[in-house]
Amino acid sequence: MYWPFLGVLLASYRNSKFSLLMLLCSLIIACSGLSAVLVINSSAKQSYSSNEQFLVPNVFHQIIPAGNDKILTKQDYANLRRAGFTELIAIAQTQQHVFVEGKRITQRRIEYTGIDTYALLSYLSVPKALSSTSTENDNEDSSLLNTGNFSQLAFSSTDRGSVALLHPELHQNLIDAAKVIQANDGEFKTEDARILPQLQSLENAALGNDIIMDISNLFALYPDSQLSSLLVIGELSPTRVRRIKEELPEHLSLQQLNTAAQTSELTNSFHLNLMAMALLMFVVCLFIVVNAVNLLLHARLAWLKICRQLGIGRQQLFLVQLCEVVILTLIATIAGMLLGIELAKLASPTVQSTLENLYQVNVGFGNISLTGLFIQVFFISLLGCVAASILPLQKLNQDLSSTKSSDHPARQKLWTRITWGLFIAFSFTGFLLLNFAQALWMLLIATACVILAGCCVLLVNYPLALKQINKLIPSSMPLLSMSAKQSMALSGKTKIACCAFFIAATSNIGMNLMVDSFRGATFTWLEQRLSADYYIYSNTELGINDIAAASGVIIHQRFDNYTKYQGKDIQQFSYPSTPRYQEAMSFYDLAPAFQQNNIQNLWASFEEKNGVLINQQFAFGFDVGAGDQIAIPHPSTGQLNNYLVLGIIYDFGNPSPQVLMPVDMFDPSTSAFFIYSIQANPEQLSSFKKALEAKGLDAQDRMISTSELLKLSMKAFDDTFIITDGLNIVTLLVAALSLACAIVVIMNDVRPQNMLVRSLGVSAFKTQILALFQYLLLCFVALIFATPFGILLSWVLIFEINYQAFSWTYPLLLSASKIAKVYVTSLCVVCIVIAIPLIRAGKRPLISDIRQMN
């Protein structure tokens, strides 16, 4: 029974090539999108965890400089080892570009890491008597490198000398970049032409964007490099910890490496965001699958009816077609997976920069397990496909039966009631989650509820809205009016596709408004905050203050200090309180006492050191409001004091909680600093530059004007949101594809009507325009419904998701032009996608339709 039917099924592909192609395309798009995000996710996750991982096994402590102004020297290292601490291994790191024939070949700086491999190997090879450790290599897998790798770094030598390890993909990128500039010698060098060690690939995802080498090689390449830390191998007993602490000079501190909880939290949020991206794309793709399966079944409806007449049962028909879906999913998974991996590679630089900006991690290259990826993609796709196919297959069962009950008014009324019921359920769930949810994933569910509630409103009100629009069309335009009425009839048949379009349009409007608001807020904030004329970034004392004083330039040094509040790391930054800087401050909220034009008192209180300013990240992270008291250490003395929170400030892009305190609370001789802000007229500036150059400092290189800084910051901002823009367009495209599938089905249904209109003397072109009008009208109405829900979505994203994920919010900016842009883009995308089936239908001669219909 099954085999003859399967034979007929395969033979049917000859007549439904287009439908099959659409189904395969939609499945491949879904699988490739899913694979791409899974690959990016896994690679970023591996890189992220590698950021928190250590280069050698069993490291639980490290010795680092006690402050930003302190330096860990080679002498310190030698002294400590001489004192018997042989478990200490020196690490030096520097971020540099790679050069070939004097030309820079890297877009981003590469992290060069040097390890004292000889010390490490000698430590690993002797019995561990000194430390009460369990330094067995059972944990070696959790580290970046193993003993073999260290031996390779320490002892391997080639005709070009020693060896450095890096990820094969980074290696290949360097080779490719060298080829682009048509280098002859192909030798990788530093900026001052020192030849890098022989690069050797090592398949280890956690290597990320790093080049690992022996520490002596690193110092040979970059003699100015400093030691960044001393890793302590093995678990230390309390006695040993005490001994190390006693022996440590004042400028060094022992730090316990226990960031697991924080890492896991950040990784989860990171993972969740990417999975949300993947799921949005996948869900929209499933809408295409529903429509594509519908299209395929529609094309075979006639012979399926014959099969039923020949005695093949509904269950058999269902099972065989389900098998067909499984086979197609298998084919699509293989193709989609390969495409997805390529897509991930293509999107890699943009994704890397976005992730690095958002999460401040170095994203490298992931190890992809093809089998694992295939299993994940295949089962998710299969689950989705089977779910998406059930609806059209059930509809087919209805079509194969003689009575069509779906048109029955009572049934329609029931559906309307169910849809309103669902709307209430989604709205209520969304409301509850938005008000009481504490976790990001719950807020993402709330976002989905908002969108689904919108879908319900659309489904119930679609025909009513079309009816109202139809009333606006003058009776002198009979064809247009007829088309609008036909749209009403079509709205019932394109529900699923219109929902997909609605979801895409809503997320588009929501994301666009969010990004636009964020951009506007960031620009205004930066413009206001960047009140100085120039900035100099430097974390070493260059005598700039003295030079500035001699040139009459007003200069402010930004001091910083890192401390803890309620057990979590916070930043303490200095902030000048001169009138110019007072004006530059952008407040989110003020303490009640300073709210009514009482800002002068706020600054007076700030100068008197009675109060501090905190950023949104601090306020939201610790649930502190303006007017509350916080107990934080004094940045110079470390003494715990209570401070009034005078106000909460905007601080976009900063992942850390921050407290702004008066400049004179910081001790210039001990506090770290990294930036100087400069106010000067042109003459003063010119004299300042000359003075800088006289001291051997390149003014051009070190100084950056406010306008340049603003431009650079906004460029970084725009680059960060390229992915969002891309994703928006892809989602729209996918939704439009879904609509195109539905339209192909509909076109067969409306063929007799179009034939009739054409037989009345209406040209083929006019008929195509009318058809286009019909579909655009459907989309336009979906866009109208999507607008309020898009605005609501942007509100959720700004005030709930951003609050939870990044601890900052900003005012929602409702830009009519932005919404209009989404309208135009969406309608253009729809026009492009439906143009093919429309032109195809328009090219069919009228006579062939007449012959076929009659």
Next chain:
Amino acid sequence: MISIDNISKSYTDAGETRVILNELSLSFEQGDSLSIQGASGSGKSTLLHLLAALDKPDSGKIMLQHEDCMLNLSTFSEKQADQYRKHHVGLIFQRFNLIDCISVWDNVKLPIQISKGTYGEESDAFLKELLSSLGVYQHRHKLPNRLSGGEQQRVAIARGLAHKPPLLLADEPTGNLDGKNSDSVSHLLVETCKAQNTALLMVTHSQKVARLTEQQWYLEDARLRAI
């Protein structure tokens, strides 16, 4: 009004050429009624399609008298063919004659609005009379799918004649109806055409229906013969 002069038409299917119409000639004037009978696949519908400028003959001419000049349908461009169908021809098919998303009245009104661009009181009165004479005026506000097959075909006749075309081409208009309905619809069709002074060319399998027309032709071996 229309004169068909030595037209031939053949189709090639699977490498085999089949002559459908062979040097066929026929002419008729406004107000005439003609029926064409023949076996399935004899070329009746093809002839109708040629007269509707939906298709072109391989050779020969189809001349249309338009005001004081004669136009050759076989040389019409697509645009000219659209104009010809808009103003000079009404078409009735066996099935799918009405647009189901608009009312009966709007269906009938549509050809007038398309051909004249306007719709006035005069047209309103004419349509009322036309629908009344066909016995479907009371259904004017209904959607087509609420009507019976016979009622739908009567509305289709009204739609075909609404813009007062000089020629009405009907392709088996009663093929889908039962005997009783077929009789009544075909009577109404012929009578209404006469009343409107519209030439009627009807393709039919039914001798009974064919006998209602003034001229009866039989298409056989690619040639027409009078009955």
